[in-house]
Amino acid sequence: MAEKTGYVCLNNFCKCIIDLYGREYLQKPTTTDVAWLYSAHEEKRDFKGMLGSIDCMHWAWKNCPVGWKGQYTRGDHGHPTIMLEAIASYDMSIWHSFFGMAGSNNDINVLNHSPLFDSLKKDTAALFPFEVNGHVYPFGYYLADGIYPDWTTLIKGYSMPIDEPRVKFTRFQASARKDVERTFGVLQGRFAILKTPARVMSVNNMRRIIYSCIVMHNMIQEDNGFALSTWEQEWLDKPENRPRRNIRGRVKDRISREKEIRDRTVHDQLREDLTAHIWDLPPNFRSTN
16 A cells, blocks of 8 residues: 555544544543542542543644644754643543644643643533532542643642641542553553554544544553443533523633632642642551552
C-alpha cells in the first residue's frame, strides 16, 4: 500500500471510530457515572468526592511546518509537540480529553483553554454534593500536581507538609494521582503511533487519531470487565433540566460559578477536611483494600 493511501485509510478509519462510538466513549460522566466514581475512589483511593486525576501528555510532531516550530516547541522537550489534557479514574478509564494546544504551553495554559468546567460555569451541569469531615461541598474535584492552581475543583498535595497528617495526605494524594500517569503509559503501550513522532501534516488529523485511540482504550477497559457505566442520555437532554434564564441571569450565574470554582479559601478548607479524613483512617487501612 502506498504511503499516501495508508494515511487516507487511517484518517477515514479514525473518522468512523469517532462518529460511531465517540458519543458513548468520549462522553462526560453522567449521574450514574459520578455516583460510581465517588464510591469507587472512596473505596480504592480513600478520597471522598474524587472524580479522577488530571494531567497533560505531549505527543511529538515530526512533520510540524518550519514556520510553526517555535510555537510548538518547549525547552524541556526540544522538539515540536502537541498537548493532551486528560482525566482518568482509578481503573484507567479516560473521562475527559482535550487535545490541540501547542507544546510551548504549560498545564495551566491548557486548563484555561479547556472545556473541562464549561458546563459548571454555564450552570448546565447537575450538581453532585458530597460530605467530608462534617462539611458539604457542591461538586467533586480532581487530583492534580503542583503546577495547577488552588481551585475548589483541583486538590493538590502540600508543597511543604509540616506535620504527620499533612505528610500522610500528601503521600496518599501522590499515590492516587498516578492513576492518570499510568493511563498515559497504557495508552501509549497499546497504540504505538502515540509513542512515535507524528508524521501527519494536520493538527486535525492528529486530533482524530488520538481521540479514536482514547475511544478504543475505553472500549478495551470496558471489555476487560472494568466498571465503565453503560451509555445514557446526558442530564441536560431532558427538557425539564434545561435552565430557563435571560441573558442577564446567565451572566450573573456564570460569574458566581466561576468564583466558586476558583475559590482558594474553599480549596484550602476542602484539603484540610480531606487531610483530617485520611488521618483518621486506621493504620492498616491501606493494606486491607
